[in-house]
Amino acid sequence: MSTAVSTSVEQIRKEFPVLHQEVNGKPLIYFDNAATAQKPKAVLDALSHYYEYDNANIHRGIHTLAERATSAYEDTRKSVGKFVNANETEEIIFTKGTTEGINLVAQAYGRKFLKDGDEIIISQLEHHSNIVPWQILADQTGAVVKIIPINEKGELLLEEYRKLLSEKTKILAVNYISNSLGTINPVKEIISLAHDAGAVTLIDAAQAAPHHPLDVQDIDCDFLAFSAHKMYGPTGVGALYGKRRLLESMDPYQGGGEMIKEVTFEKTTYNDIPYKFEAGTPNIADVVALKAAIEFIQSIGYTFIHDHEELLLNHANKVLLDIPGMTPYGQASEKASVFSFNIDGVHPFDIGMWLDAKGIAVRTGHHCTQPLMDWLRIEGTVRASMAIYNTIEELDIFAEALKDIVKKFKK
Numbered sequence: 001m002s003t004a005v006s007t008s009v010e011q012i013r014k015e016f017p018v019l020h021q022e023v024n025g026k027p028l029i030y031f032d033n034a035a036t037a038q039k040p041k042a043v044l045d046a047l048s049h050y051y052e053y054d055n056a057n058i059h060r061g062i063h064t065l066a067e068r069a070t071s072a073y074e075d076t077r078k079s080v081g082k083f084v085n086a087n088e089t090e091e092i093i094f095t096k097g098t099t100e101g102i103n104l105v106a107q108a109y110g111r112k113f114l115k116d117g118d119e120i121i122i123s124q125l126e127h128h129s130n131i132v133p134w135q136i137l138a139d140q141t142g143a144v145v146k147i148i149p150i151n152e153k154g155e156l157l158l159e160e161y162r163k164l165l166s167e168k169t170k171i172l173a174v175n176y177i178s179n180s181l182g183t184i185n186p187v188k189e190i191i192s193l194a195h196d197a198g199a200v201t202l203i204d205a206a207q208a209a210p211h212h213p214l215d216v217q218d219i220d221c222d223f224l225a226f227s228a229h230k231m232y233g234p235t236g237v238g239a240l241y242g243k244r245r246l247l248e249s250m251d252p253y254q255g256g257g258e259m260i261k262e263v264t265f266e267k268t269t270y271n272d273i274p275y276k277f278e279a280g281t282p283n284i285a286d287v288v289a290l291k292a293a294i295e296f297i298q299s300i301g302y303t304f305i306h307d308h309e310e311l312l313l314n315h316a317n318k319v320l321l322d323i324p325g326m327t328p329y330g331q332a333s334e335k336a337s338v339f340s341f342n343i344d345g346v347h348p349f350d351i352g353m354w355l356d357a358k359g360i361a362v363r364t365g366h367h368c369t370q371p372l373m374d375w376l377r378i379e380g381t382v383r384a385s386m387a388i389y390n391t392i393e394e395l396d397i398f399a400e401a402l403k404d405i406v407k408k409f410k411k
């Protein structure tokens with residue numbers, strides 16, 4: 001799989017053992033990809049190969065296994081660097097995931113450089129991971145969090161954003177793609193406007209990594225965070241990209257082994273980047289398997305991914321929009337393969353449970369975007385988020401299942 005170019009979804013599906021099972025007596029249809037994507041064999045093999053042959057702690061050992069584990073870990077760093085088109089490999093820091101990447105920037109950059117009255121701009125579309133770390137930072141420093149509003153389609157209002165920007169703006173942090181609505185934000189333009197105001201920029205690329213090529217030099221962000229598990233890789237690992245100049249100016253995020261040059265009781269000197277931000281034994285096996293996930297995506301290519309997911313989204317609109325009582329949320333002109341909705345008179349949790357009984361996995365609730373749900377004046381939605389292995393036939397079964405549920409509740 002790592003080298004072959006997949007041209008059919010049937011072939012791709014064969015790479016995902018988990019898809020080939022029945023759930024509640026029906027073939028599994030997995031539409032919860034925005035929460036976490038399933039893992040191809042290449043990723044599972046990388047994990048078990050690491051533990052079967054190479055397991056050792058990294059950087060410190062001189063024995064063969066330690067050298068193998070270290071080079072596999074550092075190979076992933078190179079691979080991530082290329083994946084996001086970083087200028088230098090040292091600009092890649094391994095984290096637990098997007099959440100940790102954003103917290104790292106808020107604490108290691110924000111706490112050092114922000115002061116009372118400074119402003120942090122986020123948007124109405126953000127996941128709690130890109131809200132709460134900034135609120136904590138605001139409490140710690142006296143900075144203020146400002147919100148870019150959206151329109152009815154779930155698109156950011158750029159004119160309003162321009163008005164929020166001023167010399168007080170110190171950080172701009174927005175998502176690339178909204179997990180609840182699928183909106184693809186014009187991040188290059190947003191970043192350029194923030195830079196004109198002198199702010200530092202962070203992109204939450206959690207939902208972008210599986211769907212959209214990442215190019216940190218092209219969009220010119222200062223920081224970018226993503227999680228492996230949403231891009232067919234393992235849970236518990238992700239990466240933060242940061243520009244060297246900024247990373248070097250920051251304080252460490254956590255203290256411990258590996259992040260130091262020298263420790264005495266009087267004074268400790270810190271390691272160079274990226275190690276300064278990787279205290280303690282990292283999640284070595286999952287970092288190693290992240291490389292397999294990147295290679296999996298590259299073997300398919302974002303063009304194929306884009307075309308297939310666009311086909312799925314168009315088909316979802318075709319078969320779902322005229323279901324009685326259907327209210328879709330998020331109709332942005334640039335949109336990823338997410339279909340969020342409610343059906344009049346049926347609670348989203350009930351829909352989720354009835355779908356599960358038919359082997360269909362969707363997410364229901366606020367999707368960790370409560371301020372967005374408040375803006376929409378709803379408690380939550382049902383969200384079907386599609387990935388490279390989903391099919392038109394699955395969407396047809398989904399549409400029929402929803403029609404049955406509507407009939408059942410209308411009785």
Ligand code: PMP
Binds near residue numbers: 130
């Ligand atoms: N941002 C967005 C847009 C997300 O969808 C998610 C995950 N749902 C996160 C941040 C947080 O990612 P993680 O839980 O992997 O840290």
